[in-house]
Every structure is written in structure tokens, then in C-alpha cells.
Amino acid sequence: KAQLVSVFFRTDNFEKFLTSLKAGELEPYLKSEPVPDSNDGPVKVAVGRNFDEVVTDNEKDTLIEFYAPWCGHCKKLAPIYDELGEKLKDEDVAIVKMDANSNDVSGPYEVRGFPTLYWAPKDKKNSPVKYEVYTLDR
Secondary structure (H helix, E strand, C coil), rough: CHHHHHHHHHHHHHHHHHHHHHHCCCCCCCHHHHCCCCCCCCEECCCCCCCHHHHHCCCCCEEEEECCCCCCHHHHHHHHHHHHHHHHCCEEEEEEECCCCCCCCCCCCCCCCCCEEECCCCCCCCCCCEEEEEEEEC
């Protein structure tokens, strides 16, 4: 085991890494589930790789729920959120959910608990409003 570690953490490997980093040749790692094949339901699914497409670039006011599949409060919210999506499907509003446990969440969004909801107005996508959710028996 120690021999394997020493192969990867040799000085010459680290120097190659730094050279590639300085040259801008490295791709940043993005934790992401696969992009859904179909995303035409009333509640859109965002993942790390399609977040900009589904949220930032959609030209709609957008409500985003960041959830975790194991979260009890998220499970209670799910049918309500789905109903909201159904009721607003013909409006100029996007209802979006993202499993923040399985996908990287980038700024300006900050998730420290579940569920976390943000309202991202279409003309202020860089300044979303965070909603504090304390009405589900917290």
C-alpha cells in the first residue's frame, strides 16, 4: 500500500501537475449525476452538468429546491413541490429540484441544510433569494 502511494505522490508527478495547472490544462472536477434523458416534466431536474442550462440560462423566474434523498423534511415537501410544479407548468416560472447530496452546488447558492429553497428572478440570476424553510415541523 505504501509503495502505491509513493508512486502517485512523487515529486516529478507533483511538478507535472503544477505545470499543467499553471498552463490552464486541467479540467475542474464537477460532482454530477448524469443529465436526465428527458426533463420535460413540471418540475425540472438540475444536476451539476446541466445547472446553468436548467437554472441560470432559462430566462424564467426560477424556484430551486436543493434536497437530499434521505431528508425527512424534503420527503414531506416533495408532493407539495410536485403539485406546485403542476399548477405553474403553463406560467413563465421554472420549478427546479436538485439533489445537493449527489451534485456540486456552485455560488451564489449555498446549501447548509435540507431542504434549501432559492428564488432566482430571471433578471437577477446572480442574486438569488434564499428562503428559510421552518414550516415543516422543524
